[in-house]
Amino acid sequence: MWRVEEKSPPQRTQRSTEGTDPRQALTKAFRINKAQGLRFNTGVRMTMIDREKLKIKRQREEMQFMAEHPQSAKLYERAQNSLLGGVPMNWMKKWAGPYPVFVKHAKGAHFKCVDGHEYVDLCLGDTGAMTGHSPDVVVEAVAKRAKDGITLMLPTEDALYVGEDLKKRFGLPCWQFTLTATDANRFSIRIAREITQRPKVLIFHYCYHGTVDESFASLHDGLVGPRRGNIGPPVNPAETTHVVEFNDLNALEETLKHHDVACILAEPAMTNVGIILPEQGYWKAARELARRYGALLIADETHTICAGPGGCTAEWHLEPDMLVFGKAIGSGIPGAAYGCTEEVAQRIAARIQLEDCDVGGIGGTLAGNALSLAAMRATLEHVLTAKNFKKMIALAVRFNEGVSSAIKNGGLPWNVQRLGCRAEYTFCAKPPRNGGESAAAADFELERFLHLYALNRGVLLTPFHNMALMCPETTEGDIDRHTGIFSEAVAELTNRPRFGG
Ligand code: PMP
16 A cells, blocks of 8 residues: 555645645745845745846856856857757756756766866766766676677566566566656556556646656646647647646545546655655555545656665555656666556456567567666665665755755745755745645746856756755765855855855
């Protein structure tokens, strides 16, 4: 069962579900005075941010960035001739500087750019390198496997080790492999649809599960429609998807009552719109509801693996029907896994015909290849260990303490949350309880200033919201460096002395 019992996550107490409309909450909590360019929390004496000053400071940071990154500028200019938008993947446009930093070398928690600057990497490839860049043991295993055959569409013994390890970590007995977490989610959804013979996927407002068509939906005045920025939706996502707010059991039950939900696809704690923790008892009740109404629960642990070696599923004793784990599983060598219960395995086996198994819409030529499996084995055996998690989590606690003190010192209505070795600050006084609340507190301009400020001083944050991740090689010195920089930025924004002198 997906429940939170013996060992509870660091949850907040259950609030009434009344008045949770994010727009209402926003109107109550904030007034945005566009004329003066101020954002403030009413009723509390909080520091205001002068938007004009923010703009000028951002321009100053951009000038500094350009002065210090001439080689990256040259490469970016050359890239315009062959790469769409001048980058190999469109998200790389989102970095806070006028162009991305081109990388020369990365190891552990650090990397060096082509202009010779060294950085503390708190983005870690948006979790793909949560293991640290190029761990020696994985590099050795991958080099050996590359010499011995990369892909054959035949199994190697490493696959068995990985399956057995995942079974122990997450408590699910049957595993399959893909190249990306996106694919693992897509295949899990297909399986859920097939065995339940139901059409719809239920997701949470502002979730992210990869480029899965069914998950690019959001609520608009209570109705489901394409999420902002959805490029070329194949159909109106309202046809495929139900969307509800996280931590709202009434909304979940009302939706499940349609009896058309094949699966709930969820991160046990939301991580892609800030960190949003489940309220006490939420998953226990949600698990029961899913069972009562015949929907499967798919836990996407791709990011929430940060909670510990077995993700939130092991930490909080959840019992999903299916589970997805990608990105860090092979230290960044492409690979992902999805697992299921014995019951799901039997139901799917009963429906797959041998003759059609290669054209049914799950699997892929390179999925489960020997190289990915060698990387996964070395990563699981030697890197994503309980010992390393203990260290990484302590660093995230240190990160939060530093950021929290700086926020307090600056009198800013911001908060900082943590899930295992992942930390994140949000521009609202209290931790948001759902995607709508968190998205309402986003401030793209402010976010970009803070990220560029950190980058110019040698610290890389994730370009999506304000996430920082620890790897086994991250040091206390790296964290304190970030705290110092963040404190300086806060001091500049608030005209108050810097936290820590
Ligand atoms: N699930 C979650 C929770 C994610 O955050 C992401 C990517 N950010 C994915 C799945 C998809 O991962 P990939 O892009 O590697 O397919």
